[in-house]
Amino acid sequence: MSVKTVFLIAAAALPLTLTGCGSMESLGSEQDIIASATQSCQKLDAKSQITTRYDSRMRVIRQGLPEVVNGQTLNYKVYQTKDMNAFAMPNGCVRVYSALLDRLNNDEVRAVLGHEIGHVALRHSVQQYRTNNGVALGMSAANAIGSVLGLGGTGSELLERVTYSAISAQYSQRLETEADNYSVDLLLHEKNGRQKALAMASALRKISTEGQGSTMLQKMFGDHPDTAERIKNVEDRVKASGVR
Numbered sequence: 001m002s003v004k005t006v007f008l009i010a011a012a013a014l015p016l017t018l019t020g021c022g023s024m025e026s027l028g029s030e031q032d033i034i035a036s037a038t039q040s041c042q043k044l045d046a047k048s049q050i051t052t053r054y055d056s057r058m059r060v061i062r063q064g065l066p067e068v069v070n071g072q073t074l075n076y077k078v079y080q081t082k083d084m085n086a087f088a089m090p091n092g093c094v095r096v097y098s099a100l101l102d103r104l105n106n107d108e109v110r111a112v113l114g115h116e117i118g119h120v121a122l123r124h125s126v127q128q129y130r131t132n133n134g135v136a137l138g139m140s141a142a143n144a145i146g147s148v149l150g151l152g153g154t155g156s157e158l159l160e161r162v163t164y165s166a167i168s169a170q171y172s173q174r175l176e177t178e179a180d181n182y183s184v185d186l187l188l189h190e191k192n193g194r195q196k197a198l199a200m201a202s203a204l205r206k207i208s209t210e211g212q213g214s215t216m217l218q219k220m221f222g223d224h225p226d227t228a229e230r231i232k233n234v235e236d237r238v239k240a241s242g243v244r
């Protein structure tokens with residue numbers, strides 16, 4: 001969920017996004033990226049405290065959401081942690097942090113899941129690694145997150161990067177908005193579609209205001225300045241749909 005981002009890294013990466021293409025080949029094919037995501041997901045699971053406490057609630061929330069996107073079967077787990085976060089990887093690994101489930105209601109969690117599914121469905125990770133922005137993040141950023149999570153020393157730049165991108169939700173504003181729109185459009189088609197889709201906006205509001213606690217991840221990732229714009233985009237999209 002990229003309400004959060006690393007300002008310094010993002011700022012440092014910016015000038016490089018304007019330079020020409022190159023060195024993309026070393027980043028691997030979509031298949032490589034998916035394989036790295038699978039490895040990364042396993043490592044994160046091993047490092048995390050997985051809880052089954054929310055499983056029945058998660059089943060209710062997920063009902064009717066897509067189960068296979070971009071050829072990948074989605075698999076969910078909940079991490080017991082004080083951070084408010086959720087992420088999805090291109091192999092269909094979706095992880096939700098327990099604090100998010102504690103703070104958000106079912107409609108809001110559903111909207112967040114729709115957003116995460118959107119990242120997978122729209123192949124955002126693959127796009128991200130193929131942009132200069134992805135290249136510019138470099139190993140220092142990947143190492144930073146790697147050491148926070150105790151993932152350092154894997155020896156695979158792609159693996160580090162896949163992990164880093166997922167956890168830090170280091171997507172561009174454009175990709176974030178695309179994922180928001182994917183979720184909103186999905187929810188608008190449901191019963192009580194307007195209310196369900198607007199839950200995306202209230203989820204964003206809660207995450208940006210309440211998600212700034214004292215844990216290491218929260219200190220690293222502040223509130224994203226573009227959140228207000230994303231909330232407005234969601235509300236405008238719901239309004240324009242005419243769904244009541």
Ligand SMILES: [Zn+2]
Binds near residue numbers: 001171179
């Ligand atoms: Zn996102």
